[in-house]
Amino acid sequence: MSTTAVQRRRGGLIDRRLAARVSATRRYLFSAVSFGVASTVCVVAQAVLLASVVSAVVLHGATLGGVAARLAGLFAAFVARALFGWAGEAAAQATGATVTSTLRRQLLRHALTLGPVWLSGERAGELSLAATRGTNALTAYFGRYLPQAVLAALAPIGILAWVASEDWPSALILLGLVALVPVAMVYFGRESAARTRRQWRRLSSLSARFLDLLQGLPTLRAFGREAQGRREVAEATEGLRQTTLGTLRVAFLSALALEFIAGIGTGLVAMVLGLRLLGGHVTLYTALAVLLVSPEVFLPLRRAAAEFHASAEGQAAADRILSVLDTDTVSFDDELRGGQPRTQLDDDGHDAFDGHDRHDRGLGARAAEPEQPRAPGTRHAGGAALRAENVEVMFAGRGTPALRGFSIDLAQGEHVALVGPSGSGKSTAIALFLGFVRPVAGRVVVGGHDLATVDDPTWRRMLAWVPQRPHLLHGSIADNLRIADPFASEASLARAIEMVGLSHTVSGLPGGLETELGEGPVSLSAGERQRLALGRAVIRDAPIVLLDEPVAHLDAHAEAALRDTLGPWLESRTVLVAAHRPELVARLDRIVVLPSRREAFDGTGEAPGP
């Protein structure tokens, strides 16, 4: 899906937009700048002391004893500068770290709020890069560039004022050259920023390609095409080298220009001072002090420029992150033709977590007495459980709707199958009731309420879902089951895996329920993964069960066995099963047939039950 079209760019500088999102930055920025100013004062003090020692000795024949106090002061100025620098470094890092983790949290939260459909259009590798390396790169931007940029505005003015008070002709020379700096920065900076952005995009797509490649290695090998992957890695890296060098050539050029200006400035001041000393128009003390200070006029500017380039990756990453954060659910829905504003995850951490914990404890309290059989479906009130009214679903970038004129009505406790050829929109219909996709026309009604007005997490508490391609998290089998209910007891886990016919498999594993899964040493077959997903649904113990091809990887007899064991559990619940073979559900009240998308969309044919 084309995300660029979705992303609404909000104007303004990156730092403003970031600062608006991360409130703590101002305070850190202030302390970092303060330490920088203090360091600059130390530098001027050093110059004054050094010049006065030299002048005293050369012109006035002072002895070592006579200048000892000033020498001590000179050393003290260095020590003070060292300490301020140290504190500045710590403050910079604190800023960066805060921004990094806050933005990472916001980014991931927001990606989850946007939901699975939006995510399927994104590339996990690319978003992951933005969330890890991208946010890390912001440390440099926030911790170093921003304080330095403020300092670059303050320090040269302060130093120039001091130089002017000592020797105004030098101040004039320096002022003239300093004025050139912003011109050079703007000229090269603009060019460089554009290149860096291209660079980041390239890096992002590289990361996504590498992830794709890694995951597809078995397939590549099966077809003897591993050399193609190798070539792709080599070409991608070489391409990156060339564009990076292009970027650096410009970035370094701006550093060169600044260095040039600084060098010429110092050289000119030295020359003019030398000539005026010859004429006796200036004292040795003044000449030396001004000479020593003059490079410091340019230094903050040069540093700011260097940090600007060092943090360019961070700026590009920030742009990407902000574009995700600015994709609000409303505008994302808008792109698919208007939706109501959605309730979002809390944007700022802790309250949401606290609330969530309470909710979990509530669940835990229920799960703590798992031995007592409850009458499922009676815990939650509600009339018609699930209803879709003439719903149309579009996916961005697809010409035809994924679902059109789709209507279905499930009364509480009813068992309905949704059948139809591959690609007829069965999974889309399930996603509709999960709140993962929004209708562009028609409406979805759950328990008497329009789903568009219901808070998704609240609604989803009523649901148990078995997806077509279950995703296993890294962790044990028990961890994977407990995502359905984190406080499920050992006994209820055991009962669930017994019900879905996994207990034999699990007891054969070295660690039993605690065996680690995922890309770990023990992997489950596709059929076992589906059973695990069914197990999750059982543990979820929700009144409405959504099954999406729950037995695609099981044979007829395994399915029959499951039908027998799951039957009583499903009995009192509302069940919507999307399947080619809905036989898993023993008591089917109705079968709804979705027409092939190739056929004309003249409503769905509802077939009578078997």
Place this chain on the structure above:
Amino acid sequence: MSEPVRTDPGSAGTVIRTLLRIGAPPWRKLALAGLLGALGALATVGLLAGSGYVVDRAAFRPGLGAIAGILASVEVLAFLRGPLRYGERLVAHDAAFRSLGRWRVWLYDRLEPLAPAGLRGWRSGDLLARLTDDVDTLQDLYLRCLLPVAVTVAAATVAVILVAVVLPAAGGALAASLVVAIVAAPAAAVATGTARGREAELRGRLAAEVIDLLRAAPELLAFGREHAALAELETTDRELTSIARRRAWAAGASGAIVTVCLGAAVTAVLALGVSAVRAHEMGAVMLAVLPLAAVGAFETVPAVATAAVRAADVVAAGRRVLDLASVPIPVTDPEDPARLPDGCPEVDLRGARLRYGPELPWALDGMDFHVGPGTRVGLVGASGAGKSSLVHAMLRFWPLQEGTAALGGVALDALRQRDVRRAIALVDQDAHVFAGTIRQNVTLGRPTANDEEVAAALERAQLAEWVAGLPEGLRTHVGEEGAKVSGGQRRRIALARALLADAPILVLDEPTAGLDPEHGARLVAGIVDDAAARGTSVVLVTHRAEDLERVDRVVVMADGHTAPGPTMGDGETEETLGGIAGTVAPGGAASGGRGRVTSD
């Protein structure tokens, strides 16, 4: 999670030596960069010391001629410094990027033979971090470690000699403070900055957790677990942040040491200069030169302090990259490969035993399997019976520990893997669909295929009509992991790919999962009949009895070997399937092979 056993890639020195060997740095470019850098640093020393001299000398009002020469030199140095730096940085980066490419390809070459079974225990997010972030960190070996140290040592040595020529004692003092700074500052940075390996590990974990979170988002949201998953991720984040803070503290300390050493150097040479002037050992005109030369000599020292920190990062990243070299490669090509006979080779496995680790149970346990030329064999069995492992063994993804396997009468391990896989086209249960166009995915089977051949393969996989109806046709992008197409379409893309490969043997692992029975049966029937007409052998792994109608023979697997019972594709098949299926039902008696690998 339980990490696979890895051997330590060795000490920091070994890691760097190995990295240099693999990266094959363009030494000439690096030397040029070093030279340019050293000259640039010396230009700074000259500029500062020279302008100090100009001012000091001019104070005695000697006349323009006396300072004109040195004034001109100062201007030249001021002019040269920038271009020298510019050259250094460009040349150094170019050198670093070239090595970067070599490291990355090296890593890919290590990863590739491990897939699929050898990569058990590695998270793809973690591997991705190694292939991107860790490899990228390695460039600092040149840019921020070797070069800054070389440049600083060279420039500082020359500066000390110059100062020593003016006043030997001052040269000594400057040398002493430089040595203290160059030794103490990096030491402070390294000693206080803790757990660099831990940081790299946490970064890998964070990347893996982020990918997990984004991939499993549908489940997490459906079960309302998104907050908990985020909280877990934030724990990792917090630990990383606290490490970063400690690190910044250490970096600040080492910077402070450099500044204090500079202060000591400036103060000391100035004090020594004052004494020397008073003792008439040195002309008063040189007094300002000494402290300014000291300032110049220190200019690149902070980079050395950073170099130590970066070196530790490079070693940590290097370890993670080199780690993969120590993972044993399950299957290697023979040195003198045998030639696979032409025509349709037969597959023959006898007494095959296979397991994925000495601690894991047998996935194949005395399996006999034969596919004659041009025959069609159905392979059934409960999940976990070892069907996928049999497929792995046939394709030589994993070696047999016992027993024999032959293809076309030639021992499988005498053949090149490529030849084996050219002869056997596999449609895996989890065949990967790459983020790219439909055409790119299908032509992976045979990159040289022309449009008619692609169209024919799509037709056979019953995709032609769907593709024709897409606005962008074959150029439609399928999304990451084929996320933008349905499960059935994804499987048929994988099928078309295998059909296009036009191999003499076709292995279909659950080709109809995700398809409705009617379509599935029609698809399989079409492919099997087609294969019969072409004289292609077919191994059909399936759960569905209806798929088995057209095969010559059905092999039933249980516990990693052939199960007894009828193996003809007649009416008894259903019964046999029933018996086998019963073994996976709760309370079933048979045990499944564990530790199988699915190419996830």
